[in-house]
Amino acid sequence: MPSAFQSAPSSIGIDFGTTNSSVARAIAPNRVELVRFSNDSFSSRSLLYLEKHASRIQSFSGPEAIAQYLAAHAEGDRPGRLIQSLKSYLPSKTLSGTEVFGRRYTLEDLISRILKDLRLRAEKQFGQPVLHATVGRPVRFVGAETEEDEAYALTRLRAAFVQAGFESVEFEYEPVAAAYAYQATLDREETILIGDFGGGTSDFSILQVGGARPTKVIATAGLGLAGDAFDAKIVRHLVSPALGSDSQARGLNKLLPAVPAWIYANLERWHYLSFLKTRNVLEILTSAQKRGLEPEKIEALQSVIDEDLGYPLHQAVQRTKIDLSRSEAAVFQFGGPQLGRSFSTVDIGPIPVTRAQFEDWIAPELEQIAETVDGLLTSTGVAAQAIDRVFLTGGTSFVPAVRAIFASRFGEDRVVAGDEFTSVAQGLALRSV
Numbered sequence: 001m002p003s004a005f006q007s008a009p010s011s012i013g014i015d016f017g018t019t020n021s022s023v024a025r026a027i028a029p030n031r032v033e034l035v036r037f038s039n040d041s042f043s044s045r046s047l048l049y050l051e052k053h054a055s056r057i058q059s060f061s062g063p064e065a066i067a068q069y070l071a072a073h074a075e076g077d078r079p080g081r082l083i084q085s086l087k088s089y090l091p092s093k094t095l096s097g098t099e100v101f102g103r104r105y106t107l108e109d110l111i112s113r114i115l116k117d118l119r120l121r122a123e124k125q126f127g128q129p130v131l132h133a134t135v136g137r138p139v140r141f142v143g144a145e146t147e148e149d150e151a152y153a154l155t156r157l158r159a160a161f162v163q164a165g166f167e168s169v170e171f172e173y174e175p176v177a178a179a180y181a182y183q184a185t186l187d188r189e190e191t192i193l194i195g196d197f198g199g200g201t202s203d204f205s206i207l208q209v210g211g212a213r214p215t216k217v218i219a220t221a222g223l224g225l226a227g228d229a230f231d232a233k234i235v236r237h238l239v240s241p242a243l244g245s246d247s248q249a250r251g252l253n254k255l256l257p258a259v260p261a262w263i264y265a266n267l268e269r270w271h272y273l274s275f276l277k278t279r280n281v282l283e284i285l286t287s288a289q290k291r292g293l294e295p296e297k298i299e300a301l302q303s304v305i306d307e308d309l310g311y312p313l314h315q316a317v318q319r320t321k322i323d324l325s326r327s328e329a330a331v332f333q334f335g336g337p338q339l340g341r342s343f344s345t346v347d348i349g350p351i352p353v354t355r356a357q358f359e360d361w362i363a364p365e366l367e368q369i370a371e372t373v374d375g376l377l378t379s380t381g382v383a384a385q386a387i388d389r390v391f392l393t394g395g396t397s398f399v400p401a402v403r404a405i406f407a408s409r410f411g412e413d414r415v416v417a418g419d420e421f422t423s424v425a426q427g428l429a430l431r432s433v
Ligand SMILES: Nc1ncnc2c1ncn2[C@@H]1O[C@H](COP(=O)(O)OP(=O)(O)OP(=O)(O)O)[C@@H](O)[C@H]1O
Pocket: 016, 017, 018, 019, 020, 021, 046, 087, 174, 197, 198, 199, 200, 201, 202, 226, 227, 228, 318, 321, 322, 325, 393, 394, 395, 396, 397, 398, 399, 420, 421
């Protein structure tokens, strides 16, 4: 056994995110080392790709899952299934698992495969077994309505960690973890508000940090919506119309929607797309193409479903969203030659879109975020002026309208941001010592 394995086990922090995961260990007071993944990044997509080889089913996660999926699609009909946003299903009692290639997988089975790969990657880099971890949890899981739902989600997440080979797991709220990371940069005491905006959830905490005192958590709050909900709005307003959501078909003596709305609702949660690959949907779409006034749009929808284009479609949606974080206007485009040989039947766009339009589409979500922040301040009796600093993190904190919620309440100069994809893992590592 290498000598490094005999030293004390590392304190490891794991942020298993809805979209991205990262892992870190504490190496000195206020210093961490992040795990580097094969794509040379410190965060890894929380994706799982299952592929059938003869009677064996092989799984890949993170950058390997993407590479494998793309290779399979370039080749044509290699059977595989790409799954993402698994964390969002944790509180759902109706979603206990799924069948892939005729084999039943529980949600814990699927998540544990991603977690095991994270553990092995960390062991390789740190040269030590990784058996204990401090793990992030949202304040409120996506879709959790009661305390019981929260407890159920947590039990399942813990079970997935055990299945992935961890002996012990300690949970910490993700926005509290982010505060540990922010605190490491401070040399004075501050009352801070953390906003962590991810793919699935938006999480908040008010804490006292820095100075000689350890972090004191004053309050936390959470909301089960974030970047995925913004993507859904882009699908609704931009992608679905190009795939026939506004199209009509000839009925007996009147015009009717060509395709029922529930099919587009599944498209909005792109990870539900695979649920549309059924005979029933195929029959609906075949008939809609015959009776529809815009059959080419329905045909494109059919191709998106048949060819499993959920992942590249979602990537195109995210690209547009990210462009709109940087610029006032962007162009959505999907399909054609950019997708390679087997993707060539779908060609949407270019469709111009402005940041103002996007902000209009996500206005209800922005409103809910603002209400949660105001509710947190009211419930704790902390006045906005008493907050020394607001620290925003998570990928969705790049959205200017999200940042504006804080700038308008606390002033631009009190709002800081950083380490969007790694602050939670860094903080968890510091918290674990
Ligand atoms: N520049 C950007 N502008 C807008 N959104 C972005 C940008 N970069 C990333 N995102 C979005 O951020 C989200 C991912 O952020 P992050 O990695 O912090 O989430 P997560 O930790 O996986 O999710 P959660 O914390 O909800 O479990 C995605 O919805 C992604 O589309």
